[in-house]
Amino acid sequence: MADKTIFKRIIDGDIPADIVYEDEFCLAFRDVSPQAPTHVLLIPKQEIPSIGDLQASDQALAGHLLLVASQLAQQLDLKNGYRLVINCGPDAGQAVNHLHIHILGGRPLGWPPG
Numbered sequence: 001m002a003d004k005t006i007f008k009r010i011i012d013g014d015i016p017a018d019i020v021y022e023d024e025f026c027l028a029f030r031d032v033s034p035q036a037p038t039h040v041l042l043i044p045k046q047e048i049p050s051i052g053d054l055q056a057s058d059q060a061l062a063g064h065l066l067l068v069a070s071q072l073a074q075q076l077d078l079k080n081g082y083r084l085v086i087n088c089g090p091d092a093g094q095a096v097n098h099l100h101i102h103i104l105g106g107r108p109l110g111w112p113p114g
C-alpha cells in the first residue's frame with residue numbers, strides 16, 4: 001500500500017529492521033541514522049500519527065510504552081542515563097507520522113536540545 005508509513009511497513013514485515021523488542025502492543029528497533037551510540041525507536045503497533053493524536057482510550061497503551069521504554073533502557077545497558085524524545089509536528093521535526101519514542105544514550109546529551 002502506497003500510503004503506509006515506513007514504520008507501518010516495518011510492523012508488517014514489508015521492510016527489515018534491527019528489532020530489539022516486540023510484544024503484542026509495540027515494537028522497538030534501532031534507528032537507521034543513529035544520533036547516539038544507542039538510538040532505538042519504540043513504536044505502538046496501533047497506527048497513531050503523533051502523541052497529539054492520543055485519545056483517553058489509549059491510556060493503557062501510553063503507559064505501556066513508557067514502561068517498555070524504561071525496561072528497554074535497562075536491557076540496552078544505559079546505566080549512565082538516557083533520554084526519551086517524542087517529536088510532534090513540524091516545529092519538532094517529526095518526519096514519520098507514526099508515534100515513536102526515541103531512546104537515546106551512550107554519550108552525554110546536550111541541553112537545551114536544538
Ligand code: AMP
Pocket residue numbers: 006017029030031032033034041086087093094095096097
Ligand atoms: P522523527 O524525526 O522524530 O520523526 O524521527 C524519525 C526517525 O526515524 C529518524 O531518527 C530516522 O532516522 C528514523 N528512521 C527512518 N526510517 C527508518 C527505518 N527504515 N529504520 C529505522 N529508523 C528509521
